[in-house]
Amino acid sequence: MAEPTPVQIFRIEEKRxxxxxxxxxxxxxxxxxxxxxxxxxxxxxTVDLAMQIIMFATLVASFDILLGYTGILSFGHGMFFGIGAxxxxxxxxxxxxxxxxxxxxxxxxxxxxASALALLISFLSLRVKxxxxxxxTLAIAELAIVLATGLxxxxxxxxxxxxxxxxxxxxxxxxxxxxxxxxxxxxxxxYFIFLSCLGLFLLMLRFxxxxxxxxxxxxxxxxxxxxxxxxxxxxxxxxxITFGCVVAAIxxxxxxxxxxxxxxxSSLEVMxxxxxxxxxxxxxxxxxxxxxxxGAAFLLITQTFLPDLQNLAKDFFPQATLxxxxxxxxLLLFGILFILVVIFFPKGVIGxxxxxxxxxxxxxxxxx
Amino acid sequence: xxxxxxxxEGTHTFIGQHHILQGIxxxxxxxxxxxxxxxxxxxKSTALKTVIGLLPSSEGRIMFKGNEIQxxxxxxxxxxxxxxxxEDMGIFANLTVEENMRxxxxxxxxxxxQRLERTLDIFSDLGKFWKAQAGxxxxxxxxxxxxxxxxxxxxSLLLIDEPSKGLAPILVDxxxxxxxxxxxxxxxxxxxxxxxxxxxxxxxxxxxxxGMVVHGGLMEDLVNDEELKSKYLGISKAAE
Numbered sequence: 001m002a003e004p005t006p007v008q009i010f011r012i013e014e015k016r017x018x019x020x021x022x023x024x025x026x027x028x029x030x031x032x033x034x035x036x037x038x039x040x041x042x043x044x045x046t047v048d049l050a051m052q053i054i055m056f057a058t059l060v061a062s063f064d065i066l067l068g069y070t071g072i073l074s075f076g077h078g079m080f081f082g083i084g085a086x087x088x089x090x091x092x093x094x095x096x097x098x099x100x101x102x103x104x105x106x107x108x109x110x111x112x113x114a115s116a117l118a119l120l121i122s123f124l125s126l127r128v129k130x131x132x133x134x135x136x137t138l139a140i141a142e143l144a145i146v147l148a149t150g151l152x153x154x155x156x157x158x159x160x161x162x163x164x165x166x167x168x169x170x171x172x173x174x175x176x177x178x179x180x181x182x183x184x185x186x187x188x189x190x191y192f193i194f195l196s197c198l199g200l201f202l203l204m205l206r207f208x209x210x211x212x213x214x215x216x217x218x219x220x221x222x223x224x225x226x227x228x229x230x231x232x233x234x235x236x237x238x239x240x241i242t243f244g245c246v247v248a249a250i251x252x253x254x255x256x257x258x259x260x261x262x263x264x265x266s267s268l269e270v271m272x273x274x275x276x277x278x279x280x281x282x283x284x285x286x287x288x289x290x291x292x293x294x295g296a297a298f299l300l301i302t303q304t305f306l307p308d309l310q311n312l313a314k315d316f317f318p319q320a321t322l323x324x325x326x327x328x329x330x331l332l333l334f335g336i337l338f339i340l341v342v343i344f345f346p347k348g349v350i351g352x353x354x355x356x357x358x359x360x361x362x363x364x365x366x367x368x
Numbered sequence: 369x370x371x372x373x374x375x376x377e378g379t380h381t382f383i384g385q386h387h388i389l390q391g392i393x394x395x396x397x398x399x400x401x402x403x404x405x406x407x408x409x410x411x412k413s414t415a416l417k418t419v420i421g422l423l424p425s426s427e428g429r430i431m432f433k434g435n436e437i438q439x440x441x442x443x444x445x446x447x448x449x450x451x452x453x454x455e456d457m458g459i460f461a462n463l464t465v466e467e468n469m470r471x472x473x474x475x476x477x478x479x480x481x482q483r484l485e486r487t488l489d490i491f492s493d494l495g496k497f498w499k500a501q502a503g504x505x506x507x508x509x510x511x512x513x514x515x516x517x518x519x520x521x522x523x524s525l526l527l528i529d530e531p532s533k534g535l536a537p538i539l540v541d542x543x544x545x546x547x548x549x550x551x552x553x554x555x556x557x558x559x560x561x562x563x564x565x566x567x568x569x570x571x572x573x574x575x576x577x578x579g580m581v582v583h584g585g586l587m588e589d590l591v592n593d594e595e596l597k598s599k600y601l602g603i604s605k606a607a608e
Contacts, residue, residue, distance in 0.1 A: 214471040218460045225458035228420050229517070230446035230474050287462065355501075362500040 030293065031198070038190055039181050049304050051190055051258055053296045055251055058197040060280045060292030061204050062247035068287030069208055070240040071220035076121070076137030078273030079144045080245040082264075083117070084110035084252025086148070089161040089262040098166040107253050114249035118242040126237055133241070141274075148264040160263025163256060165189065171260075193254045200247050204289060207243060216240050217287070283341050285348025294349045302337060306330035372397050373555045374419065374525055379428030379438070381411075381418045388414045390579040391428065396525065396572075401547065401556040403570035403587065405563070405601060410576040412559040413455055416527045419557075420452040421445045432525065447474065451518030451554075455529040457510050461503030465494055465513060468502050472517035480520065487516045490546050508539035512546070519550055526554045532562040544568045563601060567591050575601070 037050040059081060066072045084107075091106035092098045121140065125132035148155045155161070164170065165185060169192065173185035181187065207213055218226040219233045226233050256262050276299060283298050284291025310327035317323055327333070345352040372395035381389035388411050396402045404412045417423040419430055421442040430438040437445050446452070460468050469487075473480050488495045491512040497505060502513060511531055518526055528547075532540045540562065547556060547569045560566040566573070570587040575596070583596060590596060 211470065211476075214463065214467050217463055217467070218471045221460040221462055222458055224422055224442070225454065225460070226471075227442040228422060228446055228452045228454070228458070229472055230443050230521075232441070232443045358501040359504055362497065362504050 034194055038187050039179060042181055045304070047186075047190060049300060051193060052300050053293070054194055054197045055255055055258070056276070056280060056296035056300065057293040058200050059248060059251045060277050060284065060295055061201055061289045062244045062251065063277050064281055064286060064289055064292060065204060065208065065216075065240055065244035065247070067281065068285075068289075068291075069213065069220060070216045070237055071223075072237060072241060073131075073134040074137045074241070074244075075134055075274055076141040077245070077248050077277060079137070079141035080114045080118070080248040081252035081255070081273060082144065082148070083113055084249030084254075085256040085262045086155065086161075086252075087113060087249070088253035088256045089163055092166065093161045093163040093262075094156060098164045098170070100166050103166055103169075103257075107250060110249040110253045111246045114245045115242050118245035119238065122238040122241050126234055126241075145264050156263065158264060160261060160265075163260045163262070165257060165260065169257065189257055193258055196254055197251070200250060201289070204247065208289060212236070212239065220287070279338070281348070283338070283345075283348060285345070285351025285354070288348065288350040288354060291348050291350040298337075298341070298349075302334050306334055309333075373433060374557065375429075375431040376415070376419065377429045377431070379415075379418060379425045379430060381414055381423050381425050383414065383423065388579050389418060389425070392576065392579065392581050393428075394574045394581055394584060396555050396557045398555055399551070400571035401551050401558055401569050402572045402574065403558045403560055403566045404574050404576055405560060405566055406576035407602065408561075411579040412576050413529050414579075415576065416452065416529050416557065416559055417454075419445075419527060420450060422452075449522060449524040451521065451523035451526045453511075453514045453518050453526070453528040453531065455533065455559075457514040459502045459505075459510050459513050459517075461501070463502055464499050465502055465505070466498050468513055468517055469494075469520060472520050474521050479522065483520050483522070487520050490549050491516050508535050508542070511535065511539075511543065515546065515550070519554060523554050526550065526556045527559075528556060529559045530561060531558070532560065532565045540565055563597070 034050055034054060038047050041047065041050075059077075063074070063077045066074050066077070087110035088103065088106035090096065091102045091109060096102040096105075117140075121133065121136055125136045149158055152158070167173065168175075168185060169189045170185045173188070175183045177183070208216070215226065215231055215236050218229070219231070219236055223233050226236075280292060280295030280299050282295070284293065284295030307330050309330065310324060313320065313323050313327050341349065347355055374396040375393075376395065377393050378391045379389055379393070380387065380391055390411075392411065392415060394402070394404070394415075404415060406412055414423060418425050419437075421437070421440055421444070425438045428438065429436060432445070432448060432450060435448070437448065440448075460471065463471065469484065470476075473484070493509050494513060494516055497509065502510065505513065515526075515528065515531065518528075531543055531547075535543065544565055547558070550556060551569070556569075558566070558569065560570075567587055567590070573584065573587050573590050574581050575583040575590075583590075
């Protein structure tokens with residue numbers, strides 16, 4: 001039998017290590033945590049926080065496909081999220097009725113609308129220069145808010161649209177207790193959204209680890225070089241943008257399912273959503289996908305629990321007025337935490353850890 | 369005399385307002401290494417970028433295997449079988465060595481797999497650092513990766529821009545050996561300022577000066593022509 005080549009040796013070694021690495025068990029642990037949240041912490045605040053982390057982690061990952069994997073900055077990602085939310089709201093709320101078919105149609109409409117708009121914007125802007133994509137998405141996103149607010153007879157205006165969920169997702173639905181937890185429509189919606197986001201995340205992982213994903217990263221690193229290797233970079237950029245925007249729209253639809261309400265302020269507040277997404281991707285690390293989980297968890301947990309710290313301080317240290325004053329300004333603490341993360345993890349938490357592991361691996365390889 | 373696989377005829381190239389190539393003509397013959405030499409700013413790199421289509425030519429004709437390519441896009445030219453290794457190596461720093469190689473493979477078939485193995489035989493360090501991030505390789509390893517990436521496809525013409533730049537002498541020798549192996553199955557056009565390297569691998573030469581070809585011929589003739597070397601390359605016998 002012929003000697004295995006270096007490439008074959010590496011592949012065998014990779015497979016052997018795949019299910020024994022620390023990162024594999026960490027991923028399983030995180031998944032288990034999200035599965036158990038409704039059972040272990042059944043309060044609405046905690047379940048809602050876990051749901052927001054799941055949805056935003058997936059949204060950040062979809063944004064990372066554009067920015068981290070293709071090097072394209074978009075200010076319209078929040079808009080695609082909003083388009084998804086409105087499509088679902090139209091189909092099961094204002095212009096339809098709560099049924100599984102309408103819910104499915106809502107998601108299909110969201111995906112089709114998002115892909116058509118993403119294609120249109122890409123064709124208009126990318127032929128000139130990638131930076132125009134950022135500018136056009138910003139302009140169109142602002143226009144979307146104006147339209148959603150102005151066309152009130154169509155979109156519900158600033159009052160928005162309230163939704164009722166069909167069948168097992170309805171708030172009133174209950175199938176009784178399981179391990180001490182009442183399995184209501186909200187609990188089932190939580191698991192439906194969790195599984196959908198997990199599916200989308202795995203799809204994005206597959207996308208970025210495919211040959212197509214490698215080409216996208218090559219384009220991000222050096223467009224001219226990728227062209228000289230034989231790739232029509234424009235087409236690859238369009239595929240990436242469309243994919244990322246469709247995922248964002250689907251998450252928007254899932255978000256509408258969870259909050260049961262859609263209005264321009266909550267779903268189309270482009271800059272607010274975009275700012276959060278940008279902060280999350282910076283904290284987690286660009287071009288990692290997993291960075292979205294860290295970024296979303298960091299931002300949402302601190303935003304949720306930092307304001308509570310002042311109450312805790314008042315309970316435990318009633319005389320410490322300076323501490324109360326500092327904790328009252330929790331945004332200041334958040335700012336300091338953010339700066340510390342950026343200083344100690346310049347490539348984001350996951351990006352810096354990956355970088356460190358990669359350097360160590362290279363040094364070890366060099367010593368062999 | 370062997371047939372020319374690449375013919376550049378009266379080509380002009382502008383970069384912005386600057387008229388860099390002013391009607392250059394040269395060709396690359398089959399089974400040979402052609403070296404473009406000249407001082408800094410002579411237009412050597414621009415010539416290669418024009419051939420691969422990264423810079424548009426405003427006038428003239430570029431023929432590859434009998435087909436005009438001067439109006440084609442870089443990805444079309446690359447798919448015709450021209451590989452390009454830029455001066456900055458152009459490796460994808462955030463990808464691993466493996467990913468750099470895989471992204472370069474336009475087709476993943478048996479022939480490509482064989483070429484990959486052959487490439488790893490020439491550049492054995494790449495196998496060792498297969499899973500390492502390309503951005504943290506040494507300069508010599510990056511250069512080897514850049515060339516390996518260009519020859520993993522069915523490349524019949526390889527354009528290499530100053531591969532010895534910034535490399536230690538021992539690495540230059542390794543590079544000379546590698547290019548001598550590559551020329552067995554691909555025509556090479558090399559831009560080089562290092563005369564030792566140019567004369568070690570080159571069969572033919574063209575001297576470029578101010579965007580024009582001022583001399584061309586057999587490399588062995590240039591090696592013995594002290595006047596030409598001194599006039600255009602600034603090389604004196606004492607310096608050698």
